[in-house]
Amino acid sequence: MLYIGTKFVVRNRTGDPVVIPFMSTISEKTTVYQANDSSFPRELEDEAIYILREVASQFEKPAILFSGGKDSITVVRLAQKAFYPGKIPFALLHVDTGHNFPETIEYRDWLVNKLGLELHVRYVADSIKQGKVKEETGKYASRNALQTVTLLDAIEEFKFDACIGGARRDEEKARAKERIFSVRDDFGQWNAKKQRPELFDMLNGKIELGENVRVFPISNWTELDVWNYIKEEELRIPSIYFTHERNVFERDGMIWADSEFINKSEDEVPYKAHVRFRTVGDMTCTAAVASTADNLDDVIGEILSAQISERGARIDDKRSEAAMEKRKQAGYF
Amino acid sequence: MDILRIATAGSVDDGKSTLIGRLLYETNSITQDKIEALESASKRKGLDFLDLSLLTDGLIAEREQGITIDVAHIYFSTPHRKYIIADTPGHFEYTRNMVTGASNTSVSIILIDARNGVIEQTKRHFYISSMLRIKNIIVAVNKMDLVAYNQEKFEAIKAELLGIAEQVSFKGQTLQFIPISSLYGENLVRKSAETPWYEGATLLETLEKFSTQNSELSTIQARFPVQHVVRPKTEEYHDYRGYAGKIASGTFLVGDLVEALPSGQISKIKTIEKFGTQLEAGNAKESVVITLEDNIDVSRGNMLVKVGEQPESRKELKAKICWLDSQMLTVGKTYLLQHGINRVKAKITNISSVIDIKNMSLSNEAPADGGLKLNEIGWISVKTASPVFADKYEDNPANGSFILIDENSNSTVGVGFVE
Numbered sequence: 001m002l003y004i005g006t007k008f009v010v011r012n013r014t015g016d017p018v019v020i021p022f023m024s025t026i027s028e029k030t031t032v033y034q035a036n037d038s039s040f041p042r043e044l045e046d047e048a049i050y051i052l053r054e055v056a057s058q059f060e061k062p063a064i065l066f067s068g069g070k071d072s073i074t075v076v077r078l079a080q081k082a083f084y085p086g087k088i089p090f091a092l093l094h095v096d097t098g099h100n101f102p103e104t105i106e107y108r109d110w111l112v113n114k115l116g117l118e119l120h121v122r123y124v125a126d127s128i129k130q131g132k133v134k135e136e137t138g139k140y141a142s143r144n145a146l147q148t149v150t151l152l153d154a155i156e157e158f159k160f161d162a163c164i165g166g167a168r169r170d171e172e173k174a175r176a177k178e179r180i181f182s183v184r185d186d187f188g189q190w191n192a193k194k195q196r197p198e199l200f201d202m203l204n205g206k207i208e209l210g211e212n213v214r215v216f217p218i219s220n221w222t223e224l225d226v227w228n229y230i231k232e233e234e235l236r237i238p239s240i241y242f243t244h245e246r247n248v249f250e251r252d253g254m255i256w257a258d259s260e261f262i263n264k265s266e267d268e269v270p271y272k273a274h275v276r277f278r279t280v281g282d283m284t285c286t287a288a289v290a291s292t293a294d295n296l297d298d299v300i301g302e303i304l305s306a307q308i309s310e311r312g313a314r315i316d317d318k319r320s321e322a323a324m325e326k327r328k329q330a331g332y333f
Numbered sequence: 334m335d336i337l338r339i340a341t342a343g344s345v346d347d348g349k350s351t352l353i354g355r356l357l358y359e360t361n362s363i364t365q366d367k368i369e370a371l372e373s374a375s376k377r378k379g380l381d382f383l384d385l386s387l388l389t390d391g392l393i394a395e396r397e398q399g400i401t402i403d404v405a406h407i408y409f410s411t412p413h414r415k416y417i418i419a420d421t422p423g424h425f426e427y428t429r430n431m432v433t434g435a436s437n438t439s440v441s442i443i444l445i446d447a448r449n450g451v452i453e454q455t456k457r458h459f460y461i462s463s464m465l466r467i468k469n470i471i472v473a474v475n476k477m478d479l480v481a482y483n484q485e486k487f488e489a490i491k492a493e494l495l496g497i498a499e500q501v502s503f504k505g506q507t508l509q510f511i512p513i514s515s516l517y518g519e520n521l522v523r524k525s526a527e528t529p530w531y532e533g534a535t536l537l538e539t540l541e542k543f544s545t546q547n548s549e550l551s552t553i554q555a556r557f558p559v560q561h562v563v564r565p566k567t568e569e570y571h572d573y574r575g576y577a578g579k580i581a582s583g584t585f586l587v588g589d590l591v592e593a594l595p596s597g598q599i600s601k602i603k604t605i606e607k608f609g610t611q612l613e614a615g616n617a618k619e620s621v622v623i624t625l626e627d628n629i630d631v632s633r634g635n636m637l638v639k640v641g642e643q644p645e646s647r648k649e650l651k652a653k654i655c656w657l658d659s660q661m662l663t664v665g666k667t668y669l670l671q672h673g674i675n676r677v678k679a680k681i682t683n684i685s686s687v688i689d690i691k692n693m694s695l696s697n698e699a700p701a702d703g704g705l706k707l708n709e710i711g712w713i714s715v716k717t718a719s720p721v722f723a724d725k726y727e728d729n730p731a732n733g734s735f736i737l738i739d740e741n742s743n744s745t746v747g748v749g750f751v752e
């Protein structure tokens with residue numbers, strides 16, 4: 001994987017380098033819309049664009065929760081398409097745990113610059129300084145759960161009434177229960193037992209001041225749909241999704257990226273390996289997979305034959321059977 | 334690649350979640366780590382087998398009680414197509430979640446416990462599926478293992494349901510019966526050796542044969558509700574004015590003469606675009622931007638239709654309604670009526686009858702306590718503050734339904750089908 005200027009170079013099947021023009025303008029890339037033999041069901045794109053347009057009209061101040069991962073990149077692409085040739089009418093909000101992969105931050109800044117977006121960053125470190133949350137300790141210490149507090153504060157500070165996220169129902173069993181418009185109370189809490197009926201494609205985003213709606217436009221996409229979309233749209237993505245050499249160590253049968261943010265025990269000895277990431281969260285909660293995939297076809301091939309689900313690489317979900325549901329109740333997305 | 338959307342239906346414990354879990358298991362759609370998680374969750378529940386209903390019953394409360402409370406969406410695909418399944422709750426109390434799950438589908442799999450046969454909740458879900466005009470109904474007679482795969486049992490249930498279908502079904506709805514065991518995977522993906530008397534297809538074979546609904550929606554009258562007006566106001570697109578929206582039904586072609594509702598102004602379609610790519614035509618369910626030859630007054634909530642195909646302009650609607658809230662629907666109360674993306678104030682002027690699901694009969698009187706209660710289905714009249722351009726639901730399902738929003742709670746409290 002190489003960077004050449006702002007272009008991104010990967011190898012395709014035949015070994016020729018291909019330049020991937022991310023967020024291509026039409027002149028660079030014309031999408032064939034009528035094709036039904038494509039692996040990506042275009043119906044999903046139509047549905048997502050419809051949802052994003054509803055957000056723009058039903059809310060005063062919506063934002064996209066941007067993590068720099070493939071799902072939020074997909075959401076930005078969809079927003080670009082939904083309002084073209086107009087601009088994306090949403091700001092980006094990144095809740096920075098301070099434990100990010102540097103590659104995703106680099107990517108984030110490149111994207112914001114390229115598309116002329118408004119980016120707000122709020123730091124978990126500040127919430128810790130203010131004494132609102134306490135840094136976890138021990139071997140499994142992570143800031144993943146802490147970011148909810150920073151997120152809720154940011155929502156209040158900017159008065160965002162809708163936050164668009166790239167969460168998908170196929171990721172996790174509590175997420176499988178989410179509505180497209182997920183209404184949260186003054187405290188950002190999700191009440192799974194009191195969800196609004198959501199009929200046909202009629203979305204009801206009516207809320208009181210202080211309440212907030214989380215919007216999931218790619219609810220019905222699977223991991224594979226996202227990858228096929230990235231491929232068909234020729235989207236640029238952070239390099240850590242492709243194979244690279246990195247210092248790793250093993251813990252609980254998973255490959256962890258070695259970093260200053262992780263408390264290793266003495267018998268956890270780092271070594272070099274060729275890995276890539278299938279899902280990108282914090283360095284403290286995202287496991288790597290051994291891989292030689294350096295292009296999208298190979299990545300898709302690996303996912304098709306994978307015996308482990310995407311979230312199987314998320315250490316934050318393994319804390320307990322209902323880890324996700326409990327985090328969502330507390331205001332997570 | 335196309336998508337087939339399915340919902341499960343049927344009473345509590347009839348085996349809906351188990352069926353979906355098993356279907357995914359048999360099609361190798363569950364990864365190893367998820368199977369391991371199901372194993373340990375099953376063990377924690379004291380079971381000595383893999384409880385596949387836990388695949389969709391993902392909430393703490395659902396696992397505690399062993400029931401489904403809210404819809405879970407789950408996905409799998411065959412080389413042929415992608416499937417989106419809504420696993421819905423069977424419990425009467427959660428009917429509104431069943432309606433939510435079923436509303437976006439074209440196939441309903443209604444499960445029946447072979448031991449109990451057709452019960453009230455079976456009828457209710459069949460009725461709701463038909464009210465939603467779900468095109469394909471599969472009646473899966475489940476737990477055949479508990480009745481020794483007895484053919485008479487199966488035939489008796491089939492006969493009873495066919496009798497109900499005479500009252501409930503609509504023209505063009507298909508009805509198929511399959512004897513299954515969700516627990517043992519009989520006749521789901523693999524043809525069962527236990528039912529040699531059954532000559533029909535397995536569940537998966539049946540699903541693979543259904544056509545998706547989109548093509549049909551594209552052949553009826555065209556409706557384009559405008560969601561958003563695109564006005565970039567940049568130098569390059571100084572005078573650009575595009576109308577963004579999802580085509581609800583029909584097909585629009587470049588050059589079509591269209592009328593904007595409610596203004597009645599007429600213009601011609603100049604372009605149909607998707608992210609700048611110009612198309613010759615736009616079909617139902619596609620999200621597009623339409624530009625017109627003339628600068629006429631069109632804003633969010635307006636609708637473009639072809640000249641000569643206008644829907645009726647109505648300020649009074651008669652509709653069948655399914656009530657979804659614990660607070661009763663009462664005559665005289667005002668709600669927000671959302672038809673597609675368009676909201677208007679509306680007043681309930683009359684409740685003419687309520688359906689008695691158990692006896693499949695209509696009581697032709699207003700309900701005794703003056704209202705429609707949670708999960709009841711009835712007929713109402715509403716008066717709206719401004720005209721609504723709705724079609725009859727049976728003529729155009731994409732433009733014939735609405736929801737009612739309670740302005741105090743902001744919640745969606747009812748779904749209506751225009752008559």
Ligand SMILES: Nc1nc2c(ncn2[C@@H]2O[C@H](COP(=O)(O)OP(=O)(O)OP(=O)(O)O)[C@@H](O)[C@H]2O)c(=O)[nH]1
Pocket residue numbers: 343344345346347348349350351352386399400401402421422423424475476477478479513514515516517
């Ligand atoms: N013997 C037998 N038991 C079954 C079969 N299918 C389901 N069950 C059992 O029936 C019980 C209920 O199954 P579920 O799948 O949870 O039922 P459900 O229809 O999803 O229930 P709700 O969602 O709560 O309405 C469980 O104990 C299952 O193991 C079957 O084919 N044979």
Ligand SMILES: [Mg+2]
Pocket residue numbers: 349350351386390400401420421422423
């Ligand atoms: Mg269930």
